[in-house]
Amino acid sequence: MQKELYKSDYESDWCPGCGDFGILQSIMQALAELEIPPWNTAIFSGIGCSGKTPHYINSYGIHTLHGRPLPFAIGAKMANPSLNVIAISGDGDAYGIGIGHFVNAGRRNPDITYIVHNNGVYGLTKGQASPTLKRKAQPKSLKLPNINDSINPIAISISAGYTFVARSFAYNVKHLKDLIKQAVLHRGIAFIDVLQPCPTFNTVDTKESYLQRIKNLPEYERDNISEAMKYALDTENLWIGVFYQVQRESYDQRYEEILQSYPKNSFPAKIDGNITDISESLRDFLC
């Protein structure tokens, strides 16, 4: 399919040079190469510069609440498992206000691709520290040096039970696009932390500083959790690639197992004028 099909006619208003452009390109290209029709993808985003992404893509695009794309996305996926569901957050969105949903999603393993635009700042609110900003760093907007340590999203996601954990770089469209394709094809929750320069506010983690620290992950068995954790905990280098991948039943598969014929029978959009006959269940209560 043509990448152009995925381009919406809504004009982007990101700053010139923003890493978000690279992420947007990667998503559209991945979807095109996977030949998923635009209407079969639903993209849920949080709030932030990153959160505007779905508006720029010609798919069902749901710009949700700050920190909350995952629960929306999980609900939609469970209502219609045949949808291709992607969730998008900023780093404040995912690792700050939204980290509760982030961690809890690991226990469910919903079949969703989760892309986090990690730019070290709260872009849309003008550059406050995000949870990935290093302690004592003081990019342009900060009145005082950052007082908090930075979070390690890779180690946390592995600890939380994510079944696909990867990192990429916003300006490396090919690398990121390939990861997104793998993530979409992965059955279960696939998480990609994308290092995304914010030239406007993050005057500390710049494109150049990222490029100096980025390294491709070496070969190892991707289901080896201790190996994955070793690279996750190494914060000197910025490893990119897939840290960890393992197969575990996805959330819809788990319900499929427990219920009689979910999603076929319960796919709820099918209900029509007839109410459900509950007499069988009422029998227990007859008196």
Add this chain to the structure above:
Amino acid sequence: MQKELYKSDYESDWCPGCGDFGILQSIMQALAELEIPPWNTAIFSGIGCSGKTPHYINSYGIHTLHGRPLPFAIGAKMANPSLNVIAISGDGDAYGIGIGHFVNAGRRNPDITYIVHNNGVYGLTKGQASPTLKRKAQPKSLKLPNINDSINPIAISISAGYTFVARSFAYNVKHLKDLIKQAVLHRGIAFIDVLQPCPTFNTVDTKESYLQRIKNLPEYERDNISEAMKYALDTENLWIGVFYQVQRESYDQRYEEILQSYPKNSFPAKIDGNITDISESLRDFLC
């Protein structure tokens, strides 16, 4: 000091045989042995059976909201760093609804002891699965087998930047008491996951099943994060003891460093009838 001094006259209403009794004893004993006067300790708890703990202790006891003892506790500690602050949660409280605060506290390293009563269920709401319950387990109250994987609080806390991470067993009062003493003395956030049998609802993780799986952590350098992570990721065994300990400036120390004479000058209970003179700051705005 005498342990009795820490016993409140409010009667406990936990079920007979509940592991919470052991935790309560351990806390009171630790405080007595550390000779901290009752009024110098403030204990913040969430909601649940575990959440009632502060009422049974003769200290300032703040029974907060479900999942939220940490932010309350951090606020109090920052307003008065000379308080000995303890936070208490159930596993639903800490690792479910409260995991956002749990993870974010790692970046701040507040000088607080955090004790989590990990009983695999939501006790007070009658036995639903908590985030630590294994997938497919079906204790008494569950209508269907647990559909979610269990969380790994040890790995997550280490990944989140906690500077003291430990586990104990509710019925081993001595072990737990010693850990609490270490935790209170640790400057920074000290987290103890306590395996706590809930004989009423958790018919899967029983005292007996815990005892079979519990093992004391071997000797290793406690600041060795990869070693700590190795034991954290080993979920076959239930390792108890201190997994990880490292020194990093606590949250109040960080503000002490940045501000002029916090907490001395800003300890806010000291303000009296005189308003603060802002003329120096207003000078910039004079026109």
Add this chain to the structure above:
Amino acid sequence: MIFTWLIGGPQGTGVDTSANSFARSCAYAGYWVFGKREYHSNIIGEHSYFVVTVSDKDVGTFRDKIDVLVSFEERTLRTHIEDVADGGAVIYDEETDISKYSDYIKSKNLLMVPVPYRKIIAETSEKFGLGDLKKLDVMRNSISVFASGGILELPSHFIEKSMDYIFVGKRRKVLEPNKYAGMKGYEIGKMFSSKFPIKAPEIKRTQSRVILTGTQATAFGKIIAGCRFQTYYPITPATDESEFLESLAKRYDFVVIQAEDEIAALLMSIGASLGGARAATSSSGPGFSLMAEGMGWAGMNEVPVVIINYQRGGPSTGLPTRHEQADLKFAINAGHGEFPRVILAPGDIEEAMYITAEAFNIAEKYQLPVVVIEDKFIANSVRTIPQPDMTKFKIQRGKFDSKVPNGDHLLKDLPVKVSKFKRFELPSDRKDYVSPRIPLGYPGFVFWNTGDEHDEYGHITEDPENRTKMHEKRMKKLEQIVEETPDEQKVSVFGNPNSEFVIVSWGSTKGGIISAMEEFADKFLFVQVKMIHPLDSSLIKKYISGRIKIAVEQNYTAQLASLITEKTGEFFDYFVLKWNGRPMSWDDLVYAFGKILDRKAEKRIVLTSGK
């Protein structure tokens, strides 16, 4: 004929089960029953009790005076004996020293029925080879239920039938011992029956009935309506509904998700609704307080979703297991900014079912969040109701095109071309502010949603003209709802249309008010408000204006009354209020109405009965 039966005991020792089995037994015998449960926020040990009202006519309230008190330990006796009616019966453990109550017993002429629990259990244990007597203590429950039956001459086979229902699964193996021990109790009870005036023989009836709790009725309402997606986070008293749905999940392919918190619970349901599902979430006060932001998003994006809020004693954690109706104004105003929503308040267990089902129609027809506001008293009470009539209800999905792919067909067969769908099409018609809707995944189309103000396609825009129109489009739906909803869905009216006094109330006070009014033939008109928001103020005004107005509410500030004043300018004359965590009893209401009729009442009548 009506009587009241109360059983008490330490929490977690079977009190609820006993009460349910007694209620069922009476229902099997042809009676209408209503059972009210009082318990602590505690698992084992605190005192809990259950009051069952039995009548040959439909009943939806309880009385403070007890005709039969059932106890098997000292505390229950001590706590409740003074509430036993003159000449009432008291079942107690023969080993309890009742001498300290003897004066009282005499003065009230109580029929004291000593039961040798320990002996009966020992004998049963021996007969069935059950061993450990301590563990068998729970049999006191069955014994006392049977003993009650004996006193009342309730045919014992009805009690046996209820035992058959209750002792299932792992408990099946103790069914026979319980029946055996129970019959010993029955015989003892029977020995006293001649001295007791109240009798409960089998009575005839024509109609089939079911006995349900409020949470069960609500759950059935969801199933009927085609809802197949429920999220929840455990909280008293809402959890029972979700757990009941879980127990039926396999039968209906119902997806019940225990979310990580109530924020996620609501948002997952919204997500499912976007996916085409009829979706719902249920919670109580503290959880509902976390849903304000999510409700606003649903309002902004015109997403149908049903939220059940079972009110309990507030504020904050409050009285987690106690009753109150104090979340109304919060529900109407939850969430910053303005957006349309509907608040429906069922008044009893039967309405809980039908109004919940209807909530989905309203949510989809008008594309907005609907809050069904119930309370602990409805949630945890049991009541006999006529067997639900399925033909009463029809699923209406409004302007929703649900012809969506469900995974059956190959994606390849479907269009690759995409058109933008005007999900928020502005109205051409000045009476209809609802836009057509399709689910995510609808082939050949795409749309956007955003919490930001948006254009017809759902794209962000800050344009002031669009804003004026879009905001108005959403808000106008409230007027449209008032216009289009039949009056009988908005209010129910009881009593004398020509009376000088009008009682206005909402929710679970309904049963008590209707019953209490009967004591004052034709003196009152009673308006039960079911659709509280948007409020049809002219309809309400029609009923209340020119009359002496009495607000009956289980809160401190009389929330509905103040809302009515806001909308109609009419002030209430009397406020009958209660906020001690216990529902209003029949006696409470008779007292309050009597005072008002006698012109002896203060403006605020604060009721305080209940234990």
Add this chain to the structure above:
Amino acid sequence: MIFTWLIGGPQGTGVDTSANSFARSCAYAGYWVFGKREYHSNIIGEHSYFVVTVSDKDVGTFRDKIDVLVSFEERTLRTHIEDVADGGAVIYDEETDISKYSDYIKSKNLLMVPVPYRKIIAETSEKFGLGDLKKLDVMRNSISVFASGGILELPSHFIEKSMDYIFVGKRRKVLEPNKYAGMKGYEIGKMFSSKFPIKAPEIKRTQSRVILTGTQATAFGKIIAGCRFQTYYPITPATDESEFLESLAKRYDFVVIQAEDEIAALLMSIGASLGGARAATSSSGPGFSLMAEGMGWAGMNEVPVVIINYQRGGPSTGLPTRHEQADLKFAINAGHGEFPRVILAPGDIEEAMYITAEAFNIAEKYQLPVVVIEDKFIANSVRTIPQPDMTKFKIQRGKFDSKVPNGDHLLKDLPVKVSKFKRFELPSDRKDYVSPRIPLGYPGFVFWNTGDEHDEYGHITEDPENRTKMHEKRMKKLEQIVEETPDEQKVSVFGNPNSEFVIVSWGSTKGGIISAMEEFADKFLFVQVKMIHPLDSSLIKKYISGRIKIAVEQNYTAQLASLITEKTGEFFDYFVLKWNGRPMSWDDLVYAFGKILDRKAEKRIVLTSGK
């Protein structure tokens, strides 16, 4: 003398800075100024603009008609030229082709002032050896501000002084080039001044003034009041306040915490308050929606805490950078159950300071959460106000014993004995429902807090009698507040006390209403409600009853008006409303009031001006 100056341009290119420097320049010259900012939820590129109103009298509103339009690109010209008043001046880039506007320019007799931005910048670059012209484009700002000064004959040294203030830190090195380039612009402007009737020479004044934004004023209110603990989570437009406090943190040893979300933000402040601090949090709609549960806990535990909610366009994410007043009813009702709280609404930037400071006194005196409800229009506007008079305000901590250890002394010297403190002592006095309070760590004592209903020590109890009393104790504080608060803290009243018409409003509409009323001498009485909850309904009634009532609010449902109807039964006759995200202009209000006076108005006057 009054005139309006507007500058527009792409977001992130210095428009705000220019406007601030122009406003300051005029203020230095002795004028009162009021500046209004309009911007998108975007970082770089969307069109934003700033309107500065300059007057020789105090001014708190803006007009739709512009006297001087400042542009340096086509879009601003296109967007705003039609708003320029007859005979107004337009500064534009000489390279812009203005031929398509020529008819319009002629018909309106506009004074077109072409500025050779590119040439001036090139020349300046050369002179100072600055290189890259693209990067110097931002100098257009300074040039245009100076050019404006030239046209207006505003003495240039005032502009230079404002440049000295603005170009600090890293920007200091471009100060001189900016002044140099600016003076080139000034000279061009001056060439046109003879053709322009409006002049801004230095004027005398006696009083010292400061120029502040609403967020700065609010922050100063906190500092004055002794607050040293602020939490926040970034959100527009609230963040500015916290960042301003951060910039002053070292000076005042102020702890500002960026929390992980708004839930934690409020709870941290509550924790700090328990620790004895005067603590606050600030947010806007979406964040405020997450605080409902925490507010209930503070209410239940009688914890003083101050919450600033800067309203913006809602619902949901809404219009993040635009103005609205639609969170009022939510603020009054946020949180399940009933608990006391106070809602205060400053009407302008000066009040934002004093009312915020006062909020801490009220919070501590009555031990409850106080919400100061501001809005985007107050937050982001700048205004000259008289230099704050420190003697106006006194810290009152109520029944708080703040003699607490602060780490100075050795714990060993302190008592080991512990007594239980009756933190929730029930009132002995029927007029005072506030209990004594001590902070955590107070030596020799302990108490408990719980979100559950509790006894006097703070221990959980479900006892119905205690519940009736404790709940009433808390709720009665609302009556006590109404009783004890001076009228002038509740309302401000302007205009003619004998007029037939009364205008009722709240918050930032104040400045516009006062100004617009002046056009209709003595025709209106205006009641600005500052303490909205608890509402002193008899006070309000006194002012409104018997008059023709006009509600002026920036929302759809007229929230204050409906509240007043609820409390007084009085209906409003006219509703002047606006919800397009833009504040009401002076013209808006003059139009609406005029229509009403002419009896030509509809009941709802919906205003739609603004870009």
